[in-house]
Amino acid sequence: MKPFRGINKTSFSRCALCLAAILVFLAWASGTSLAVPTRLLFVGEDISVVTSASKHPETPEDAPAVVSIIDRKRIRQYGLRNLGEALSMVPGFYMAQKEWGKQPYFRGIPDSFLFLYDSVPMTSDNTKSIFPMDEEMSLDFTKRIEIIKGPASVLWGPDAYAGVVNLVPLEGRDIDGIDVKLRGGTPNHSGHFTVALGKNYGLWEGFLAVSATQNQKYSTGYNVLECSDNQACPRQYRRGNGTIDDSKYIETVFNLSWKQWLRLSGRWSEMTDRYVVGEMNSDKLWAAKKKTPFRFIRLEAKKGFGLNNLRFNSYYSEIPYDEQLVDVSWHSKSHIYHGELFFDRKLWNSQGLITLGTSYRYNEITGAVTSKSFLPDYLQPGNGLFAPIINQEDFNTHLLSFYGQLRRRWKSVELWAGLRFDSHNQYDDTFSFNTGARWKPTSQWLTKLVLGSAYRTPYNRQLVQRDDLKPEEIRNLSLDVSWNPFKNLHLNSTAFWNRIRHHVNEDPHGGLSKPGSHNIYGIEINARWTPMPWLTLWGNGTFFGDYGDKESYKTMDYIIIEPDGSLKPYYSKWETPFDTGPRELFNLGADFSMLEHLNLSAKLKYASSTINYYDKGTISYSSTPKWITDLTATYSNLVLNGLDAQVSIKNLFDRKYSVPGKFSDINTNPFTAYFTLMWHY
Numbered sequence: 001m002k003p004f005r006g007i008n009k010t011s012f013s014r015c016a017l018c019l020a021a022i023l024v025f026l027a028w029a030s031g032t033s034l035a036v037p038t039r040l041l042f043v044g045e046d047i048s049v050v051t052s053a054s055k056h057p058e059t060p061e062d063a064p065a066v067v068s069i070i071d072r073k074r075i076r077q078y079g080l081r082n083l084g085e086a087l088s089m090v091p092g093f094y095m096a097q098k099e100w101g102k103q104p105y106f107r108g109i110p111d112s113f114l115f116l117y118d119s120v121p122m123t124s125d126n127t128k129s130i131f132p133m134d135e136e137m138s139l140d141f142t143k144r145i146e147i148i149k150g151p152a153s154v155l156w157g158p159d160a161y162a163g164v165v166n167l168v169p170l171e172g173r174d175i176d177g178i179d180v181k182l183r184g185g186t187p188n189h190s191g192h193f194t195v196a197l198g199k200n201y202g203l204w205e206g207f208l209a210v211s212a213t214q215n216q217k218y219s220t221g222y223n224v225l226e227c228s229d230n231q232a233c234p235r236q237y238r239r240g241n242g243t244i245d246d247s248k249y250i251e252t253v254f255n256l257s258w259k260q261w262l263r264l265s266g267r268w269s270e271m272t273d274r275y276v277v278g279e280m281n282s283d284k285l286w287a288a289k290k291k292t293p294f295r296f297i298r299l300e301a302k303k304g305f306g307l308n309n310l311r312f313n314s315y316y317s318e319i320p321y322d323e324q325l326v327d328v329s330w331h332s333k334s335h336i337y338h339g340e341l342f343f344d345r346k347l348w349n350s351q352g353l354i355t356l357g358t359s360y361r362y363n364e365i366t367g368a369v370t371s372k373s374f375l376p377d378y379l380q381p382g383n384g385l386f387a388p389i390i391n392q393e394d395f396n397t398h399l400l401s402f403y404g405q406l407r408r409r410w411k412s413v414e415l416w417a418g419l420r421f422d423s424h425n426q427y428d429d430t431f432s433f434n435t436g437a438r439w440k441p442t443s444q445w446l447t448k449l450v451l452g453s454a455y456r457t458p459y460n461r462q463l464v465q466r467d468d469l470k471p472e473e474i475r476n477l478s479l480d481v482s483w484n485p486f487k488n489l490h491l492n493s494t495a496f497w498n499r500i501r502h503h504v505n506e507d508p509h510g511g512l513s514k515p516g517s518h519n520i521y522g523i524e525i526n527a528r529w530t531p532m533p534w535l536t537l538w539g540n541g542t543f544f545g546d547y548g549d550k551e552s553y554k555t556m557d558y559i560i561i562e563p564d565g566s567l568k569p570y571y572s573k574w575e576t577p578f579d580t581g582p583r584e585l586f587n588l589g590a591d592f593s594m595l596e597h598l599n600l601s602a603k604l605k606y607a608s609s610t611i612n613y614y615d616k617g618t619i620s621y622s623s624t625p626k627w628i629t630d631l632t633a634t635y636s637n638l639v640l641n642g643l644d645a646q647v648s649i650k651n652l653f654d655r656k657y658s659v660p661g662k663f664s665d666i667n668t669n670p671f672t673a674y675f676t677l678m679w680h681y
Contacts, residue, residue, distance in 0.1 A: 052116070052146040052166040054405070055155060055311075055342065055355070064407060064416045064436055065152070066448060066480045066494055070145040072174075077591060077601045079632040079648030079674065081183075081192075083115075084133030086145055087165070089589070091494075091524035091540040094581045094607060097659050097668050099219075099275045100290055101134035106149075107496060108520045108544055108580035109474075110505075112162035112456075114152070118169050118255070118265050120296045123159050123457075124319050124334035124363065130292050135213045135249045136271045137294075140181055140194040143168045149494070150476045151454030153432035154403055154418035157359070161456045161474055162498070169253055169265070172198040172205040178681045179209075185674040189246070190215035206256045213249040218669055219276045220244050224286035224326055244274045244287050266297040277325065280614040280621070280664035291322040311342040330390045332367035351409045355418075361399040367392045368460040374509045374555075398425045405434070414438040422455070427471045430455045448480040459504060459512055470515070473501045488530040496544075497521045505551050505579065508662055509616055516549030518578050534594045541586035550575040555616070574617035584608040601632045612660030621665050626657050628668075646676040 048071055053063035060067035070086050080086045084102040087093040095102040096110075106112050115122040115132055122132055139145075145167055152160035175198025183192040196209035225240045248271065255265035274289045296317035303310050320333045340359035347354055371391040405418030417435040424430075434452035456472040480494045502515040522544020530536045552575045560568045589603035605628045612621050629652040636644045654671035 048144070050146045050148075051168070052119075052148050052152070052156075052164050054353075054407075056344075056353070061440075061446060061482075062438075064405075064414075064434075064438065064450075066149040066450060066478050068147040068149065070147070072143055072170075075139050075142060075145075077599060077632065077634065078589075078603065078630070079601075079634075079646055079676070080139055081674070082134050082139060083137055083145070083165070083167070086139065087133075087147075088605060089540075089587055089603065090147060091526055091542050091585070091587075092149065094585055095133060096581055096610075097666070099217075099277050099288070099661050099666060100273055101131065103131055104133060105581035106162050107498060107522060107542070108546055108583070109162050109498065109500070110579060110581065112474075114156055114160040114164050116156075116164060116166040117267060117294065117296070118298060119166060119313070120267075120298055120315050120317055121156070121159065121336075122294050122319075124321075124336065124365070130294070130319065130321075132292075132294065134273075135192075135215065135247070136251075136269065136273065136292065137167070138192075138194065138211045138213070138249075138251060139167075140179075140211055141169050141196060141209045141253045143170045143174055150450050150478050150496075151432065151434065151452040151474055153422075153454035154405060154420045154434040154452070155355075155357075157361075157399070157401055157420070158422060158424075158430075158455050158457050158471065161454045161472070162476070169255060170196065170198060170207055170209070171255060171257070172207045173200040174198060175207065175680075176200055180679045180681075181676060183674055183676040185215065185672060187670065188215045188218060188672060190674065203259050204257070206254075208252075208254045210252050211250070214246050216246045217244065217275045218667070222276050222285040222287045224284050226327055242287060244276060244289075247271075247273045247275075249273075261302045263300045264298070265300075266295075268295050269293040277662055278664045278666070280619055282664075286326045288325045289323070292319060294319055307346045309344050312340070313342065314339045328390070330367070330369060330372075330392065332365065332369060332392065335364040337362045337364075348408060353407045355403075355405045357401075357403050359399075359401045361401075363397045363399075365396065365460075366394045368395060370460055371511070399423070412440050427458055430471065430473075444484050446482040448478075450476070450478045450480070452476055459506065470502045472503050472515075475499045490526075490528045492526040494524040494526075495522075496524070500548070503549075503578075507551075507553055507576075509553075509555065509614075511553070511555060514552040514554070516551065516578075518546060518548030520544055520546045520580065522583075534592065536591040537589070538591075539586065539588045541584075543584050544580075545583065546578060546580055548578060550577055551579070553616070572616055576613040576617045577611070579612075582607040582610050597636045597638075599634045599636075601634075602630070604629050610660060612665075614663065621658075621660055623659050623665070624657055626659075626668070627655060629653055629655075642680040644678040646674075646678065648674045648676065650674075 048060055048069040049057050050060050050063050050067050050069060051057050053065040053067055060069055068090050075086065084095045087104065088095045092107050094105040096105060103110060104113060122130060145165065148164040150163055152164045156164055175196055179196040181194040184190065192213040194209060194211040198207040220243050222242050223239055225242060251267065251269040253267050255263065257263040271293050272289055272291055276285055277288045278285045296315050298315035301312045315338050317336045318334060322331050323329065338359065338361045340357060342357040344353060344355045369390060370393050400423045401420060403420035405416065407414065407416040415437050418433065420432040422430045432453050432455065436448060436450035439447045453473065453475045458471055476496065476498050478494055478496045482492045484490050498520045500518045503518055504515050505513045507513065522542065524540065524542050526540040528538040554571050554573050556569050557572050562568055586606050587603055592600040607626045609625050610623050613619065614621065630650050631652050632646065632648040634644060634646045638645045650672040651670060657668045658665040659668055
């Protein structure tokens with residue numbers, strides 16, 4: 001393990017020079033005042049607010065980024081249970097169904113977003129396999145979901161690669177009482193309950209919620225029963241019939257604030273996700289389970305003095321990671337300690353804002369997986385000698401960062417620029433930037449042009465016992481145009497281009513791919529129309545193309561012992577196309593509220609076909625295009641005030657499709673119905 005290198009002289013000089021220039025500029029402008037004006041959420045108004053784009057509350061229209069918001073009303077209208085269901089309604093996103101749940105793609109890049117909960121990153125140098133898309137993270141506690149499209153590393157650091165998704169939890173004033181929710185579902189035997197308490201006592205405000213979920217995966221039977229005890233698999237490889245147990249998830253969320261300047265929040269969770277995995281062109285099925293609970297405690301303090309604001313933010317988070325295939329298991333854990341000091345000053349008579357910050361993160365990892373056998377290779381009749389091998393190692397990482405951002409507005413035009421320096425002890429020091437322009441010539445038109453870059457933390461097996469790595473880099477250019485020709489009609493389109501360098505992918509058989517380059521270009525379109533007060537129609541689509549390197553893999557097949565006793569390894573090499581997921585996506589939806597207490601919501605999802613490769617690229621599987629229809633009906637004040645009932649149906653017409661899984665193709669989820677009772681007191 002390499003010791004902490006700190007900041008080398010060249011990098012420090014560059015960083016100090018940049019920050020000195022910003023500070024000189026700040027001193028020159030010190031006589032001017034106030035921040036970029038923002039529209040906040042007042043009582044009686046229905047105005048969305050976003051904080052992730054600049055760490056200040058502002059409307060998506062004013063934010064220095066391309067922004068989407070999913071608010072609490074929309075979550076409720078469509079019976080959205082988890083983050084995967086919510087993001088699938090947003091242009092650019094595709095949720096790939098896997099055996100354990102959903103894997104997120106955004107604009108053709110898998111696992112490319114930084115997920116935050118209450119502004120705490122759900123990430124770790126330990127693994128890239130944490131996708132909080134399913135029941136492990138309930139939306140019952142969520143006030144809104146903020147989505148920043150495009151690199152956001154200037155404010156959020158590494159892994160804010162293609163963007164940021166921030167789940168903002170409810171606070172005491174949002175409940176001001178008790179909320180109870182009960183839900184049951186079929187055919188997956190789903191059961192769920194939530195209890196939330198919130199209260200605003202003037203200077204004090206508090207919120208506490210607990211939820212639990214239990215359900216069963218749609219495929220439950222397996223026939224490979226045993227394969228371990230450090231012996232060759234065929235000796236312990238035993239056939240039979242088994243059924244997996246239900247998956248279970250528990251989480252608790254709380255926050256407590258005093259006088260709007262001191263805030264303590266946290267989350268605790270426990271989970272066991274059970275599923276079945278199969279092999280391509282084989283009848284073998286085996287049980288698997290995964291645990292990736294995310295826990296944190298966060299303290300934030302804010303203080304304003306004159307034209308200045310100072311904020312201190314710190315958190316501790318941990319992610320225990322457990323995985324098991326058949327009865328071969330491994331465990332690892334990540335502990336993250338983070339502290340950040342954040343300063344801003346208002347400039348130019350309410351027309352500008354400068355932001356400066358520094359942060360330090362220490363990550364302690366135990367049991368990081370540095371290499372892992374491909375289990376199906378060991379479930380072969382000819383294997384009488386070898387058992388699966390999992391190599392693990394402990395290591396620590398340090399990250400010291402400095403960043404700054406400046407914004408300036410002139411009537412209908414606003415410009416901004418930001419820069420971040422990251423010094424990591426195990427990969428190259430990096431500079432991230434973000435710059436853009438916002439132009440609003442009339443109340444009907446709005447245009448944003450954004451250019452930015454970001455980096456992504458390398459995989460475990462790249463980090464351990466190595467340094468001076470080149471992390472994955474992305475540069476993005478986005479042109480976002482909105483047009484509101486009438487009060488009830490909103491149209492929007494976003495053209496984008498992503499340039500990706502040093503990209504590394506992970507294959508279950510081949511491990512890590514050789515670093516490569518790729519380019520993805522496309523367009524997102526979005527429309528919302530309310531022709532009548534009781535009817536809203538909406539739709540969005542994503543279309544893109546790509547070009548660049550293929551994903552190149554190399555793996556050792558076997559070792560021959562030479563007559564002189566030396567070992568001679570033999571390798572296989574293969575290439576597969578860059579995995580973008582579907583290149584055409586769209587959603588169509590409608591909201592009906594003709595009756596006073598009844599609301600109906602319907603949506604249609606489409607995803608074009610995809611191709612996946614198995615068995616060292618020798619087997620290709622092409623899925624068929626997918627059309628999925630969901631329907632939700634909500635009746636408010638059923639029997640008594642505050643008691644609401646909801647029926648939500650997923651895959652209404654029971655369309656059956658096969659999609660790429662981990663080792664083979666799998667079936668998508670069938671027709672599923674959920675019944676929910678919600679009570680507020």
